[in-house]
Amino acid sequence: MKTIKVYQTRAYGPEARFELVEIPAPKLSSGQILIEVKATSLNPMDNKILRHELRGPELPAILHGDVSGVVSAVGPNVDDFIVGNEVYACAGGFIGTSGVLAEFMVADVRLVARKPSSLSFIESAALPLVVITAWESLIDSAKILEGEHVLIHGGIGGVGHVAVQLAKAKGARVATTVSSKEAAKMARNFGADDIIYYRDETVENYVQRLTNNNGFDVVYDTVGGPNFENSLQAVRTYGRVVTVFTGPEATVLDLKTAFFKGVSIHTQNMSIPLITGKGREHHGTILKEAAKLADAGKLKPLIDPHHFTFAEANEAHAFFESKKYLGKIVLTP
Amino acid sequence: MKTIKVYQTRAYGPEARFELVEIPAPKLSSGQILIEVKATSLNPMDNKILRHELRGPELPAILHGDVSGVVSAVGPNVDDFIVGNEVYACAGGFIGTSGVLAEFMVADVRLVARKPSSLSFIESAALPLVVITAWESLIDSAKILEGEHVLIHGGIGGVGHVAVQLAKAKGARVATTVSSKEAAKMARNFGADDIIYYRDETVENYVQRLTNNNGFDVVYDTVGGPNFENSLQAVRTYGRVVTVFTGPEATVLDLKTAFFKGVSIHTQNMSIPLITGKGREHHGTILKEAAKLADAGKLKPLIDPHHFTFAEANEAHAFFESKKYLGKIVLTP
Numbered sequence: 072m073k074t075i076k077v078y079q080t081r082a083y084g085p086e087a088r089f090e091l092v093e094i095p096a097p098k099l100s101s102g103q104i105l106i107e108v109k110a111t112s113l114n115p116m117d118n119k120i121l122r123h124e125l126r127g128p129e130l131p132a133i134l135h136g137d138v139s140g141v142v143s144a145v146g147p148n149v150d151d152f153i154v155g156n157e158v159y160a161c162a163g164g165f166i167g168t169s170g171v172l173a174e175f176m177v178a179d180v181r182l183v184a185r186k187p188s189s190l191s192f193i194e195s196a197a198l199p200l201v202v203i204t205a206w207e208s209l210i211d212s213a214k215i216l217e218g219e220h221v222l223i224h225g226g227i228g229g230v231g232h233v234a235v236q237l238a239k240a241k242g243a244r245v246a247t248t249v250s251s252k253e254a255a256k257m258a259r260n261f262g263a264d265d266i267i268y269y270r271d272e273t274v275e276n277y278v279q280r281l282t283n284n285n286g287f288d289v290v291y292d293t294v295g296g297p298n299f300e301n302s303l304q305a306v307r308t309y310g311r312v313v314t315v316f317t318g319p320e321a322t323v324l325d326l327k328t329a330f331f332k333g334v335s336i337h338t339q340n341m342s343i344p345l346i347t348g349k350g351r352e353h354h355g356t357i358l359k360e361a362a363k364l365a366d367a368g369k370l371k372p373l374i375d376p377h378h379f380t381f382a383e384a385n386e387a388h389a390f391f392e393s394k395k396y397l398g399k400i401v402l403t404p
Numbered sequence: 405m406k407t408i409k410v411y412q413t414r415a416y417g418p419e420a421r422f423e424l425v426e427i428p429a430p431k432l433s434s435g436q437i438l439i440e441v442k443a444t445s446l447n448p449m450d451n452k453i454l455r456h457e458l459r460g461p462e463l464p465a466i467l468h469g470d471v472s473g474v475v476s477a478v479g480p481n482v483d484d485f486i487v488g489n490e491v492y493a494c495a496g497g498f499i500g501t502s503g504v505l506a507e508f509m510v511a512d513v514r515l516v517a518r519k520p521s522s523l524s525f526i527e528s529a530a531l532p533l534v535v536i537t538a539w540e541s542l543i544d545s546a547k548i549l550e551g552e553h554v555l556i557h558g559g560i561g562g563v564g565h566v567a568v569q570l571a572k573a574k575g576a577r578v579a580t581t582v583s584s585k586e587a588a589k590m591a592r593n594f595g596a597d598d599i600i601y602y603r604d605e606t607v608e609n610y611v612q613r614l615t616n617n618n619g620f621d622v623v624y625d626t627v628g629g630p631n632f633e634n635s636l637q638a639v640r641t642y643g644r645v646v647t648v649f650t651g652p653e654a655t656v657l658d659l660k661t662a663f664f665k666g667v668s669i670h671t672q673n674m675s676i677p678l679i680t681g682k683g684r685e686h687h688g689t690i691l692k693e694a695a696k697l698a699d700a701g702k703l704k705p706l707i708d709p710h711h712f713t714f715a716e717a718n719e720a721h722a723f724f725e726s727k728k729y730l731g732k733i734v735l736t737p
Contacts, residue, residue, distance in 0.1 A: 212668060308676055309683075314659075322660040329671045330649040335545060336669045338662045343641060350642075 072096045077173035078381050079131040083123035089134075089172060089384040097169075097177045099146030106140040106158060106178050110196035111171040111381075113400040114229065115317075116342065117164060118391050124318055126166050135171040135402075136164035136345070138178070139186055139195035149180050159186040159358060161199035165345045172381050174404065181351035182344075184358035187365035190372075197372035197399040198233070202361045203354055204341045205234040208291055208313040210241065212337035217242030219288040220281075222305055224248050224269075226258035229399050230293040230315060232373045235261045240369045243289075246281055257373065274304045286310055286332075296321045303328035313337045373398025380404065405429045410506035411714050412464040416456035422467075422505060422717040430502075430510045432479030439473040439491060439511050443529035444504040444714075446733040447562065448650075449675065450497060451724050457651055459499050468504040468735075469497035469678070471511070472519055472528035482513050492519040492691060494532035498678045505714050507737065514684035515677075517691035520698035523705075530705035530732035531566070535694045536687055537674045538567040541624055541646040543574065545670035550575030552621040553614075555600075555638055557581050559591035562732050563626040563648060565706045568594045573702045576622075579614055590706065607637045619643055619665075629654045636661035646670040706731025713737065 075096050078089040099105060117135050120127035127134065139159040142152050152158065162178035164170035169177065186195040208230075209215050221238045225231035226247025238245045239262035246265035249255045255266045267277045278286055286307030292299055295317030302312045303326075312334055316322075329336060344350040364370040375396045379387035381404050391400055408429050411422040432438055450468050453460035460467065472492040475485050485491065495511035497503035502510065519528040541563075542548050554571045558564035559580025571578045572595035579598035582588045588599045600610045611619055619640030625632055628650030635645045636659075645667055649655075662669060677683040697703040708729045712720035714737050724733055 207666075212666075308680065316663040319660060322663055323656065323658045325656045326647075326669075326671055327652060327655040330655055330673050331676075332671075333540075333545075333673045333676055334671055336659075336671070338659055338665075338667055338669070340663050340666045343664075343666055347641065 075174045077133050078384055079133055080121065081131045083121065083127060083130065085122070087121045087123075091382065097175070099144060099177060101146060101148045102180055103146040103177050104142050104149055104152050104158075104180055104183065105144035106138060106160075106162075106176050106183075107143040108138055108171055108173060108176055108404060109140040109192035110138075110401055110403045111135045112137040112197045112200075113387055113391050113402065114200045115391075116200070118388055119318060120164070121388060128164070128166060128169060133170040133173055133176075134164045136161040137196050137199045138162055138171040138176060139192040140176075143175060152180060152183065157186045157188075157192070158183050159195040159199055159362075160184065161203060161341070161345070161354065163345070165342045168345055172384055172402075179351055180355070182354045184355050184362055187362040187370075189366045189368075193374065193401050193403065194372050197374050197401055198361065198365075198370075199358060200341060201230045201233045201399070202237075202370070203357050204230050204315065204339060205237050205291075206357045206361070207341055208315065208337065208339045209234060209237055209289070212339065213289045213291070213311045213313050215241050215243050215289055218244070220244045220246065221289045221291065222246045222248075222287040222302075223263075223291045223293070224298055224302065225293045226261070226263050227254045227373060227398060228293055232258070232261050232398060233370065234291055234293065235263050236364075236370045240364055246277075246287065261373075274301050278305055282307070289313070299324050300328065303332070303334060306332065306334055308332045309334070311335045311337060313339055316340045375400050378403070408507045410466050411717055412466055413454065414464045416454065416460060416463065418455070420454045420456075424715065425464075430508070432477060432510060434479060434481045435513055436479040436510050437475050437482055437485050437491075437513055437516065438477035439471060439493075439495075439509050439516075440476040441471055441504055441506060441509055441737060442473040442525035443471075443734055443736045444468045445470040445530045445533075446720055446724050446735065447533045448724075449533070451721055452651060453497070454721060461497070461499060461502060466503040466506055467497045469494040470529050470532045471495055471504040471509060472525040473509075476508060485513060485516065490519045490521075490525070491516050492528040492532055492695075493517065494536060494674070494678070494687065496678070498675045501678055505717055505735075512684055513688070515687045517688050517695055520695040522699045522701075526707065526734050526736065527705050530707050530734055531694065531698075531703075532691060533674060534563045534566045534732070535570075535703070536690050537563050537648065537672060538570050539690045539694070540674055541648065541670065541672045542567060542570055542622070545672065546622045546624070546644045546646050548574050548576050548622055551577070553577045553579065554622045554624065555579045555581075555620040555635075556596075556624045556626070557631055557635065558626045559594070559596050560587045560706060560731065561626055565591070565594050565731060566703070567624055567626065568596050569697075569703045573697055579610075579620065594706075607634050611638055615640070622646070632657050633661065636665070636667060639665065639667055641665045642667070644668045644670060646672055649673045708733050711736070
């Protein structure tokens with residue numbers, strides 16, 4: 072193998088376009104494996120990088136972070152993987168790392184785990200970024216405890232539907248916001264105990280109805296922007312709010328309500344180990360634990376029925392931008 | 405005793421003035437004690453309430469929260485105190501509670517502890533609010549660990565000088581910001597390991613000099629406002645910042661740097677148990693523990709040499725507003 076096929080963009084912004092090119096086959100350094108890519112999913116971060124709302128890899132760039140695939144070569148000092156292993160990871164596509172829209176990708180083994188054996192490559196590719204995000208948010212930062220009442224905004228969103236399942240797996244009582252009866256049904260299937268139709272009910276109302284006016288122990292704000300104030304209103308005195316980074320424009324926040332309740336605010340950004348190179352082992356560990364949950368029937372991804380190939384990556388991003396997708400958009404070679 | 409002397413204000417704002425009046429002697433309810441007041445201290449909150457920057461008790465109002473004194477009567481269902489006990493507390497002066505500028509004050513026993521036997525009434529009155537604030541910030545919220553590197557902004561400020569001592573008592577390495585050599589000497593006496601002259605050194609510089617560019621594990625922002633961005637710059641990736649409420653106007657914060665580093669932000673407001681009536685036992689417990697630290701020589705207050713009587717409360721607040729005070733301003737009857 073002297074060359075590999077990749078989908079590259081030569082520009083960021085509105086004019087960005089993925090194009091098929093051949094590049095020299097990558098060489099493996101210590102601690103790296105080569106993954107034959109079987110599927111990737113589209114996360115909001117990938118689109119923000121494509122549209123230049125966030126800094127991405129140097130141009131021309133191969134994008135996307137989530138991968139599922141088969142180990143096709145192993146570099147020096149790799150003990151945990153052999154050729155043929157079926158794996159998944161969020162392994163690139165940010166500043167400083169190459170991405171997944173390719174025949175093969177090089178991955179740092181610290182970021183990689185064996186994929187859940189009960190899930191397909193398509194299903195596995197939908198999980199890494201959102202599982203790591205929800206895990207770091209609820210388990211590492213908010214440290215949710217059994218029996219706590221957790222409000223998750225956006226219960227069938229990419230991060231939200233995984234967060235609902237992780238919180239349930241940890242023994243929490245889960246309330247979630249949805250916009251329709253169909254969404255409510257899906258959220259209940261993921262384990263949500265309490266459904267909030269956020270378009271029809273005020274925060275004051277549902278805090279009264281569901282928590283007897285005490286507020287939630289933990290609120291997970293996967294929505295960002297103006298929803299942050301709703302999160303502060305919904306959390307109890309001394310409670311914890313976790314807020315996901317939704318872009319550089321949405322970071323100026325009014326903490327008045329937080330101060331009056333002594334709230335702790337955990338900011339969440341799963342790309343740090345990818346960008347800095349530090350703490351990557353933890354991502355591999357999270358995916359290992361998540362695979363166990365999936366194989367125990369406690370974690371499954373919500374995948375949009377529209378399927379795209381890598382050659383249709385531009386269409387996939389246009390579909391993402393239409394905001395008409397459900398859960399995760401997955402692409403296969 | 406049919407009446408007691410108190411210092412009341414009939415207005416909030418620039419026209420507020422403490423005036424001596426006699427009011428009927430208060431009656432004790434279950435769980436309350438009467439304290440013969442020996443001293444109080446002036447906290448920024450007291451002044452903000454006086455000047456109507458924060459909501460206070462209904463007018464006419466007796467203000468100030470910190471008290472040291474002697475138990476002179478005990479209400480029903482009080483087991484932990486007897487007449488004659490020397491006590492200290494932050495026991496009132498916020499919305500819904502009466503304050504300390506009086507001959508006698510009624511206090512909820514849950515808020516009260518025996519004063520440190522090694523400290524005078526004047527010294528003891530300087531501690532409650534700032535000890536509770538620093539304790540809730542560093543021990544309850546940031547959960548500082550032995551060996552962690554903690555930056556405390558304002559190392560000889562009211563909260564700051566107590567925070568330095570608590571962090572040292574917990575085994576942390578403490579850096580603190582000061583503005584002069586005299587202040588540096590005082591901060592070192594309180595145990596500070598690393599001194600930062602914040603007027604002369606950039607955040608970038610001292611993070612490089614003191615943490616090898618890794619950032620501090622915990623930053624305690626007792627200053628607020630524009631200093632918050634300095635705190636975010638100084639903290640390490642995944643570190644914790646605790647920020648003290650400095651007024652309703654200083655709560656709109658840019659969390660961009662926080663998101664990029666995955667920082668946790670703990671908002672601090674010690675008045676919650678006073679205002680809501682919930683969680684007051686914890687304040688009593690903190691003061692009990694703080695008395696042990698004081699008696700072990702690990703905690704002492706910094707008291708401004710200007711002494712005021714209750715009759716000079718207006719002058720004491722004017723002196724506070726001049727910003728020329730050091731540590732805590734104490735008043736005695």
